[in-house]
Amino acid sequence: MTDIVDDNRTTADREVPQPANYVEPIFGSAPAGTHVWQRVPYVADHYGPVDDFTVDFDHADPAYNPIAPQVWKELREDGCPVAHSDRYGGMWVPITHDTVQEVAYDTENFTSRSVVVSVGRPGDLSLPAPIGGAPPITSDPPFHGMARRLLLPPFAPKQIEPWEPEIRKLCRDLLDQMGDITAGETVIDAAVQYAQHIPVNVIGRMLGFPAADEDLFRKFVHDALERIAEEPGTREGMDDLGKYILTQIQDHHEHPRDDLTSYLLNVEIDGQPVNDDIAGGMIVLLLIAGIDTTWSAIGSSLWHLAQHPEDHQRLLDDPDVMTFALEEFLRAYAPVTMARMVAKDHDFHGCPMKQDDWVLLPFPAANRDPLKFEDPDTFVVDRQENRHAAFGLGIHRCLGSNLARLELKVAIEEFITRFPRFELAGDVRWSVGQIRGPRVMPVRILAVAD
Ligand code: HEM
Numbered sequence: 001m002t003d004i005v006d007d008n009r010t011t012a013d014r015e016v017p018q019p020a021n022y023v024e025p026i027f028g029s030a031p032a033g034t035h036v037w038q039r040v041p042y043v044a045d046h047y048g049p050v051d052d053f054t055v056d057f058d059h060a061d062p063a064y065n066p067i068a069p070q071v072w073k074e075l076r077e078d079g080c081p082v083a084h085s086d087r088y089g090g091m092w093v094p095i096t097h098d099t100v101q102e103v104a105y106d107t108e109n110f111t112s113r114s115v116v117v118s119v120g121r122p123g124d125l126s127l128p129a130p131i132g133g134a135p136p137i138t139s140d141p142p143f144h145g146m147a148r149r150l151l152l153p154p155f156a157p158k159q160i161e162p163w164e165p166e167i168r169k170l171c172r173d174l175l176d177q178m179g180d181i182t183a184g185e186t187v188i189d190a191a192v193q194y195a196q197h198i199p200v201n202v203i204g205r206m207l208g209f210p211a212a213d214e215d216l217f218r219k220f221v222h223d224a225l226e227r228i229a230e231e232p233g234t235r236e237g238m239d240d241l242g243k244y245i246l247t248q249i250q251d252h253h254e255h256p257r258d259d260l261t262s263y264l265l266n267v268e269i270d271g272q273p274v275n276d277d278i279a280g281g282m283i284v285l286l287l288i289a290g291i292d293t294t295w296s297a298i299g300s301s302l303w304h305l306a307q308h309p310e311d312h313q314r315l316l317d318d319p320d321v322m323t324f325a326l327e328e329f330l331r332a333y334a335p336v337t338m339a340r341m342v343a344k345d346h347d348f349h350g351c352p353m354k355q356d357d358w359v360l361l362p363f364p365a366a367n368r369d370p371l372k373f374e375d376p377d378t379f380v381v382d383r384q385e386n387r388h389a390a391f392g393l394g395i396h397r398c399l400g401s402n403l404a405r406l407e408l409k410v411a412i413e414e415f416i417t418r419f420p421r422f423e424l425a426g427d428v429r430w431s432v433g434q435i436r437g438p439r440v441m442p443v444r445i446l447a448v449a450d
Contacts, residue, residue: 089358092358113341129343191441420449
């Protein structure tokens with residue numbers, strides 16, 4: 001326990017930590033004395049365009065996210081419950097609901113030490129399991145449970161529900177800012193002008209960070225989650241993110257206030273204050289997990305409605321259907337794929353998994369498994385049986401699901417009420433990497449509420 005509590009020195013007093021993207025030029029198998037290591041030397045050409053995802057999987061190929069459901073279907077129909085790729089120094093990709101669930105529940109054979117597959121693995125000098133750099137998502141038992149319990153109270157329904165009026169106002173303000181709309185003519189970008197602003201504003205306010213920094217937060221998310229196949233050490237945003245959080249922590253130490261950051265700087269584990277490194281890791285997690293996940297879910301839901309006016313009309317005619325529609329948006333367009341690392345050599349359904357191999361956990365693919373869901377590739381606006389895995393499975397199940405559902409519900413309600421009909425009006429650009437959602441999405445407004 002002693003290594004997780006404060007020793008009364010502030011982070012500033014301690015040795016300056018290496019930037020998160022610091023890379024020792026060391027290759028091989030989990031060498032000691034490294035912050036980040038690579039199994040194979042980085043060669044940019046090894047991360048070029050994929051010809052066939054069924055034999056050469058790469059979630060960071062920009063061509064993947066636009067067609068991901070088709071890739072999962074092809075893999076399943078090829079009888080391949082677990083795909084393999086040589087990229088990233090070796091990566092496994094379970095595709096069926098059963099195999100995704102099995103990995104998610106097995107914390108003995110799979111560690112959460114790093115949940116984003118990139119060209120560099122965490123080295124011996126990174127905060128090791130069971131804590132990891134962004135608790136609790138990077139933590140393994142038993143520390144995981146302790147860290148998770150600290151975050152449960154601020155994300156409980158009673159704490160989240162009061163945010164509804166503010167989120168509604170935020171959405172209405174964004175719609176107002178789109179200016180005069182001429183039905184049948186005006187084209188707006190539902191991702192850039194709407195979806196991307198909602199979660200970033202809400203989590204920024206919860207953490208007590210300046211609203212003026214919202215663009216910066218989106219840059220941090222882009223660097224952390226989209227630039228994963230770039231040469232190690234070149235993602236300067238990872239370093240900037242660490243520095244930004246340290247500055248905010250310092251400011252909150254000096255000027256404590258009623259927000260999540262001050263809460264995390266004052267919580268205790270076993271009667272001892274949590275140190276700034278662990279609190280900082282949690283803050284990084286909330287900032288990253290709270291932004292492009294929900295942004296993607298809002299965007300994908302509007303993408304669906306732009307192409308399915310019958311579902312849009314049903315929601316306007318019968319608003320109670322929203323309860324079911326929300327879960328169906330989350331199932332069919334689940335935005336979050338997480339990852340694990342193999343903790344020890346073992347055989348997984350005939351796959352010879354080696355320690356430190358990456359394992360992608362595509363919860364969105366599990367949601368499209370016909371053995372689990374009837375007619376999984378069809379969006380059923382009032383689907384009744386819907387035990388989807390969008391928020392994950394097992395001990396790491398999403399802690400922010402109450403907030404995510406509230407943001408998603410309010411964002412969709414406000415958009416479809418203001419614009420009772422809209423359609424796609426140009427090319428959609430999808431995100432790159434483990435979080436899937438539209439980043440550019442022009443829509444033509446066909447009707448405007450009086
Ligand atoms: C639609 C939006 C969201 C989706 C689909 C989503 C999905 C997920 C998934 C799949 C996991 C499991 C990760 C794993 O197994 O490794 C997870 C974990 C987590 N999510 Fe979310 N998330 C969303 C929004 C949010 C928001 C808004 C927050 C908070 C601001 C949040 C905070 C967290 C945290 C703290 C964890 C880690 C829980 C743990 O490790 O015990 N998420 N989320």
